[in-house]
Structures are given as C-alpha cells and as structure tokens.
Amino acid sequence: MIRFDEKTKVFHLKNEKVSYVIGVLENGQLGHYYFGKPLTGALMPSYFRADQNRGLTAYLKEGDMAFSLNLERQVYPSFGRTDFRTPAIDITLSTGSRILDFKYHSHEIIAGKPKLNGLPSTWSDHASDAQTLIIKLADDVIQAELELKFTIFKNYGVLARSAEITNYSNEKMRINRMMSFSFDFMDNNYTWMQYSGDWVRERHLVESSLRRGTQSIGSLRGASGSEHNPFVILRRDDTREDSGEALAGTLVYSGNFLIEAQSNSDEQLRFQAGIHPDHFTWVLERGKSFSTPEGLIAYSGAGLGGLSRTLHDFYRNHLIAKRWQEKERPVLVNNWEATYFDFDEVKLLELAKEAKLLGIELFVLDDGWFGNRNDDTSSLGDWTANLNKLPGGVKRLSERINDMGLSFGIWIEPEMISKNSELYKAHPDWVIHDPLRSASHARNQYVLDYSRVEVVDHIYNQIIKMLDDSKVSYIKWDMNRNITEAYSAALTPEHQDELYHRYILGVYDLYERLTRRYPEIIFESCAAGGGRFDLGMLYYAPQAWTSDNTDAIERLKIQYGTSMGYPLSSMGSHVSASPNHQVLRKTSLKMRADVAYFGTFGYELDLTKLTELEKETIGAQIKFFKKHRSLIHHGDFYRLKSPFEGDRNQTAWMVVNKDKTEALVAWYQVLAQPNEKSSVLPLKGLCEDCEYTITGYENPVDASILMNFGLYLQPAFNGITKRNESVGDFQSRIWYMRKTIRD
Numbered sequence: 001m002i003r004f005d006e007k008t009k010v011f012h013l014k015n016e017k018v019s020y021v022i023g024v025l026e027n028g029q030l031g032h033y034y035f036g037k038p039l040t041g042a043l044m045p046s047y048f049r050a051d052q053n054r055g056l057t058a059y060l061k062e063g064d065m066a067f068s069l070n071l072e073r074q075v076y077p078s079f080g081r082t083d084f085r086t087p088a089i090d091i092t093l094s095t096g097s098r099i100l101d102f103k104y105h106s107h108e109i110i111a112g113k114p115k116l117n118g119l120p121s122t123w124s125d126h127a128s129d130a131q132t133l134i135i136k137l138a139d140d141v142i143q144a145e146l147e148l149k150f151t152i153f154k155n156y157g158v159l160a161r162s163a164e165i166t167n168y169s170n171e172k173m174r175i176n177r178m179m180s181f182s183f184d185f186m187d188n189n190y191t192w193m194q195y196s197g198d199w200v201r202e203r204h205l206v207e208s209s210l211r212r213g214t215q216s217i218g219s220l221r222g223a224s225g226s227e228h229n230p231f232v233i234l235r236r237d238d239t240r241e242d243s244g245e246a247l248a249g250t251l252v253y254s255g256n257f258l259i260e261a262q263s264n265s266d267e268q269l270r271f272q273a274g275i276h277p278d279h280f281t282w283v284l285e286r287g288k289s290f291s292t293p294e295g296l297i298a299y300s301g302a303g304l305g306g307l308s309r310t311l312h313d314f315y316r317n318h319l320i321a322k323r324w325q326e327k328e329r330p331v332l333v334n335n336w337e338a339t340y341f342d343f344d345e346v347k348l349l350e351l352a353k354e355a356k357l358l359g360i361e362l363f364v365l366d367d368g369w370f371g372n373r374n375d376d377t378s379s380l381g382d383w384t385a386n387l388n389k390l391p392g393g394v395k396r397l398s399e400r401i402n403d404m405g406l407s408f409g410i411w412i413e414p415e416m417i418s419k420n421s422e423l424y425k426a427h428p429d430w431v432i433h434d435p436l437r438s439a440s441h442a443r444n445q446y447v448l449d450y451s452r453v454e455v456v457d458h459i460y461n462q463i464i465k466m467l468d469d470s471k472v473s474y475i476k477w478d479m480n481r482n483i484t485e486a487y488s489a490a491l492t493p494e495h496q497d498e499l500y501h502r503y504i505l506g507v508y509d510l511y512e513r514l515t516r517r518y519p520e521i522i523f524e525s526c527a528a529g530g531g532r533f534d535l536g537m538l539y540y541a542p543q544a545w546t547s548d549n550t551d552a553i554e555r556l557k558i559q560y561g562t563s564m565g566y567p568l569s570s571m572g573s574h575v576s577a578s579p580n581h582q583v584l585r586k587t588s589l590k591m592r593a594d595v596a597y598f599g600t601f602g603y604e605l606d607l608t609k610l611t612e613l614e615k616e617t618i619g620a621q622i623k624f625f626k627k628h629r630s631l632i633h634h635g636d637f638y639r640l641k642s643p644f645e646g647d648r649n650q651t652a653w654m655v656v657n658k659d660k661t662e663a664l665v666a667w668y669q670v671l672a673q674p675n676e677k678s679s680v681l682p683l684k685g686l687c688e689d690c691e692y693t694i695t696g697y698e699n700p701v702d703a704s705i706l707m708n709f710g711l712y713l714q715p716a717f718n719g720i721t722k723r724n725e726s727v728g729d730f731q732s733r734i735w736y737m738r739k740t741i742r743d
C-alpha cells in the first residue's frame with residue numbers, strides 16, 4: 001500500500017479507496033502533492049508542484065527566485081522561512097528563536113499500525129491490514145528530530161497521522177503548537193460542515209461555505225464538549241448525501257482541540273487538526289519526546305452517506321476494542337430518571353424485578369449510591385457505598401441483581417470532587433484551582449487534578465476495591481463539568497500550560513488501567529450527556545450516552561447528526577417517560593422506542609409504574625430489538641430524510657446488513673399534516689436485483705421499485721398500522737425487510 005520512488009523522492013500511499021502522494025522538496029522539506037480518489041500512472045513531482053514564477057514573495061536562497069515555501073503545498077509546515085501561513089509546528093528555542101527547518105532524513109515503511117504511547121489510537125491486529133510510513137526529519141540547527149507517522153488501512157479511505165518530536169540538544173525547548181495533521185489542498189471549493197450544539201442539543205449539523213481567511217472549531221473546556229466536536233466535513237459544494245466528494249477530519253482525542261481551515265490569497269486550503277494551541281505549551285527537556293494525538297482524515301467519492309459508512313466501519317474495525325465488535329450490547333434499564341437520588345436497595349430491587357420480567361438484561365445504578373450523596377452537593381471522590389441506601393453495599397446489591405438473572409452496572413464520576421467529601425478534607429490541593437483565587441464550581445463540584453499520578457492512583461484504588469468486591473459488568477463513566485482556573489499545585493510555573501493535556505493523559509491512564517484489569521466490563525462514557533462524544537473516549541468505551549435529552553423528537557436531530565460521524569453501536573439511546581423530563585413533550589411509547597432502537601437500546605423510567613398494556617408493549621419492543629440488534633449495530637446505515645433540511649417535519653433512515661438480506665427502515669413525522677398527501681420514501685442500499693418481503697405487505701416488492709419509486713408511506717394504502725395509531729403529531733413507523741429467495 002505504500003511505495004517510495006527513490007529517484008523522484010515520491011511516497012504514494014494507496015489502496016482501492018484513496019491515494020495520498022507526498023514527496024521531498026528540493027530544500028529537503030516535505031511537499032504535499034495529492035489526497036483523494038486513487039491515482040494511477042507515473043507520479044512526477046514536477047506535475048504536482050506549485051508554479052513558483054509568480055507574485056511578489058520571499059525566497060529561501062539568496063540570488064534564487066524560484067523557491068518560496070509560501071507557494072508550496074506542504075506536509076507539516078513551520079513558520080518563518082518564507083511561509084506566512086499558520087504552521088503545523090511552532091517551537092520556542094532557548095535562544096528565543098522560533099525559526100524551524102525540518103528536512104527529510106530517512107524513512108521506514110512498516111507492516112501494521114504502531115500504538116501511540118499513553119494516547120488512544122486506531123489499531124490493526126493483522127500486519128497485512130495496515131501499513132505505516134514513518135518519515136524522520138531533522139533540524140540540525142536546533143538538534144531536534146521530528147517523526148511523522150502516516151498509516152493507510154486496507155479497504156478504507158482513511159489515513160491516520162501523528163507527529164512526534166525528540167529534543168537532542170542540550171537545552172530545553174517550548175512547544176507552542178503541534179498539530180496532529182496538516183494538509184495543503186489545491187483549492188478551497190468546499191462547504192465546511194461541523195457539529196454545533198449545547199447540553200441537551202448535542203451534535204446538530206451546521207454548515208457554511210469556506211471563506212478566505214481562517215475558519216475553525218475548537219474547545220478550551222478541557223473536554224471536546226457538547227458545543228463543538230472534533231469532527232469536520234469538507235464537502236464539495238455539490239456533494240449531497242449520495243453523491244460527490246467529501247473529506248472528514250477528526251481526532252482521536254478528548255481534550256482541548258482545534259480544527260482549522262485557512263484559505264490563502266490563491267484560494268488554496270490549509271486544513272489542520274490537533275491540540276488547541278491556546279493555553280497549551282509543552283516544555284521539552286533534553287532527550288525527551290512529545291507525541292501529538294492521532295488525527296484521521298477520510299475521503300469518500302460517494303457522498304456524505306458513503307463517508308459516514310466508511311467511518312462507521314472503520315471505527316468498528318480499527319478503533320473500538322475488538323472484544324466489543326461482535327459481542328451483543330445488553331438491553332439496559334438505568335434508574336436515573338426513575339428515581340434520581342431518591343432510592344434504596346428495596347426500590348432498586350423492585351425495579352430490577354420488573355426489568356427481568358420485561359426481558360431487560362442489564363440493571364444500571366446511576367448517581368447517588370456513594371458517600372452521603374442525596375443531591376448534587378456532596379461526596380464525589382468518596383467511592384464507597386452509602387449504607388443507608390445500600391445496607392449490604394454494592395456487593396450485596398450486585399449479587400442480588402445477578403441472582404435475578406440480570407447483569408449489574410454502576411455509575412461513577414471519577415474525575416470529580418465535592419467540597420463536602422472525605423477526599424476534599426484530606427486533599428484540598430487535589431482540586432484544579434488557582435491558589436490566589438476562588439475556585440468556580442459547576443453543579444457544586446470541582447475537577448480533580450488528573451495531571452498528578454497520585455490522584456489517579458487514589459481513585460483507581462477506590463474503584464478497584466468496589467469492583468473486585470462486587471459483580472459489575474458495566475460502568476457508566478460520567479463527567480459533568482468543564483475545567484476552570486486551570487492551574488495545578490503540582491506543576492512549576494513553566495509547566496502550567498501543560499495542565500489541560502496532562503489532565504486528559506491522566507484520564508486515559510485511568511481508563512487504560514481499568515479496561516485492562518476488567519476487559520469484560522463494558523464502559524459507557526458520558527459527560528452530562530454527550531459532552532465528550534469523541535474518538536478518544538470511543539477507544540476505551542464502545543458506547544457513549546448520546547444526550548441527556550431523551551425526548552424522541554429532539555433525539556431525531558441528535559441521533560441523525562451524530563450518525564454523520566459516529567456508528568449506531570456507539571450511541572446510547574433510551575426510552576424514557578412521557579411527558580419527557582427535558583422538554584415536557586408527550587410522545588407514544590411506540591415513537592420513543594422507534595427512535596431509541598437505532599443505538600444501544602435501553603429504558604430510563606420507573607418500570608414499577610407501568611400499566612399492563614405498557615408492560616406488554618415494552619416486552620414486545622425488547623424482543624424486537626434483541627432480534628434486530630446485530631443488524632442495527634453491524635449493518636450499513638443510510639440516511640433517507642434529514643431533520644435539518646426542507647420543512648424538517650420528517651426524518652427517515654434505514655440499516656441494511658452487510659449481505660443485504662435484511663433491512664430495517666424507520667420513518668418519523670413531527671407534526672401531522674392536514675389532508676395528508678400520499679408519499680413515497682425511496683430506499684437505499686438494497687440488493688439491486690432482489691425482492692424483499694416487508695412487514696405488513698402481502699407480497700414481496702422488488703428492490704428496484706423500493707429504491708427508485710419508493711416505499712409507500714400513506715397509512716391507508718399500506719395498511720400496516722391501525723388507524724388510531726397512524727394519525728396525529730409525533731408519528732413513527734418501522735418496516736423490517738427480508739430478501740426473498742427467488743425460484
């Protein structure tokens with residue numbers, strides 16, 4: 001997959017989905033030639049190189065007017081030697097100079113994908129599934145070596161990149177900016193698509209045309225955040241869901257990030273992603289190395305749908321831990337919206353009993369089980385059971401629940417501390433705060449200084465004590481606030497700007513230790529809902545709580561948006577009570593489940609208050625989900641109607657399994673329409689020359705009709721729903737299809 005031409009000094013990384021071509025420029029730096037649809041034929045650098053005979057610019061060599069970095073497209077640019085654009089790397093030397101000049105030194109091509117030290121990253125478990133190019137660059141003046149790593153994977157239009165610098169000089173140096181990737185594209189004719197949102201309305205899709213100058217998204221919260229997400233799509237202006245070219249840039253990282261596009265006066269585009277350079281510096285001592293998180297860039301020539309399916313498959317096979325690839329995700333019930341803090345063992349066992357009768361597989365105990373926690377003002381940091389609520393501790397509760405035939409899961413928020421806690425009494429300096437100022441709180445809580453290994457050790461020891469003692473098979477790892485007054489009592493002044501990154505390394509350290517020790521425990525990440533829904537988290541926790549907003553109508557936008565960048569198997573989605581606790585909207589149990597099926601399914605309501613009819617309905621829903629969960633979690637996802645486009649009144653999507661023998665189609669309508677016109681929903685992804693039986697349809701229908709004419713939606717026509725269920729606001733329908741065997 002990776003070739004190097006010694007004569008032309010061109011590297012070509014290629015598979016059947018993508019080509020990436022780079023080479024050594026005449027000054028020794030690396031030039032970017034091409035990224036996109038696979039190329040064939042001779043790759044002559046002169047063909048790709050910039051026209052240097054133009055404009056008024058600055059030239060590198062005296063007497064020579066033919067080489068300016070400002071006109072060159074580059075792989076990992078630095079500032080100050082004729083390039084005036086934003087650099088990928090910026091370092092201050094002990095002399096005060098920030099001029100860098102990294103030149104090609106050597107390279108190696110290795111089978112597979114090396115891990116990144118201390119950071120989550122994509123992986124490949126067969127040497128033949130991926131190849132990695134490691135290019136070493138050296139700047140002899142500053143005596144530092146830069147290693148750029150590029151991995152291409154078999155069958156995926158995805159490239160992984162990262163950079164590592166080692167200081168071989170006798171002086172320390174300060175890294176001010178070091179991005180995971182940088183690409184210089186020929187033109188800027190793209191529409192920039194990003195997630196935008198807030199708590200309870202995460203990952204809504206917004207887009208705008210690229211303009212000259214700089215466009216970016218980023219986070220300085222210490223977490224990727226609900227507001228923005230480390231994920232950007234650059235689509236060609238005419239690219240739509242099913243056609244056209246699109247690129248996705250993203251990061252396997254959960255801390256402060258920046259994704260940036262800069263168009264220069266030639267309307268060429270520099271696209272970069274990495275740790276946010278604001279409030280970040282890293283002192284690189286002699287002999288030490290620093291590695292960026294991994295950045296991913298994906299290419300699709302098959303529209304946004306093709307891009308999403310590439311990413312979904314790629315994450316399922318090269319990011320999420322292998323053990324969760326095939327294992328079925330349990331149907332769970334979580335007690336949060338059923339009880340909030342007001343529960344005891346008796347109440348929990350009542351809920352669990354009902355859960356078992358309904359067919360639920362996992363009982364999850366949420367916040368409020370530890371210390372003296374009866375509201376959000378206390379006990380974070382004290383991870384021992386509240387014996388008033390759980391007289392036999394987590395041990396007895398978990399055993400009793402296991403004895404009922406249910407697995408047991410538990411909530412923790414290990415990065416946080418309450419002032420009203422034993423931990424705070426013992427270690428007030430473990431709070432991230434500036435000693436000269438008061439510490440700001442959010443939800444009455446403070447952030448533990450995870451840059452300190454003794455803090456991580458202490459929390460680790462408390463948690464393993466609880467886990468070793470009990471029968472736990474699931475952990476919901478919550479994180480309900482962002483970092484303020486970012487200052488660590490343990491860091492010297494010159495290292496203070498390392499805190500945000502050191503913090504997230506501490507979080508990864510705890511995740512790494514826990515997931516290694518308990519490989520059978522499934523983790524679900526959560527940050528007040530979807531406030532840290534990113535690839536760094538997904539590496540450790542194969543599912544994430546998508547949003548605290550469980551209203552079926554709001555979830556259409558959240559789940560549709562999230563599907564653009566993340567697979568359905570990563571999206572925690574539950575049926576909650578009606579009226580909904582977040583927006584007070586009333587929707588049917590059917591509609592709520594029809595939306596929640598397309599994720600990791602569960603319930604979050606008081607099961608002891610259900611009517612007999614509701615119990616019957618829920619029992620049937622659970623059976624339905626269990627029957628189809630493998631299709632939902634491993635199939636190809638197609639978006640059919642967007643809640644962000646047109647009148648936004650309808651949403652539709654479908655999942656088709658890999659061999660196209662089964663499909664599940666879902667259609668949702670927000671408001672009823674007067675004298676509703678009959679309409680059809682054209683389907684996608686079915687086997688072209690096949691016919692399918694469809695629930696509610698008497699005769700099989702040909703895929704060519706379903707995909708070109710569409711699936712008839714008019715309730716009276718298809719007769720699959722009862723009249724009383726199929727009118728009014730907030731409607732949904734689901735069809736299961738199976739390919740027939742033709743004689």
Ligand code: DGJ
Pocket residue numbers: 336366367411478480526527528529545547548
């Ligand atoms: C925020 C989470 O998103 C909720 O699901 C719940 O776990 C609460 N925290 C508990 O405090």
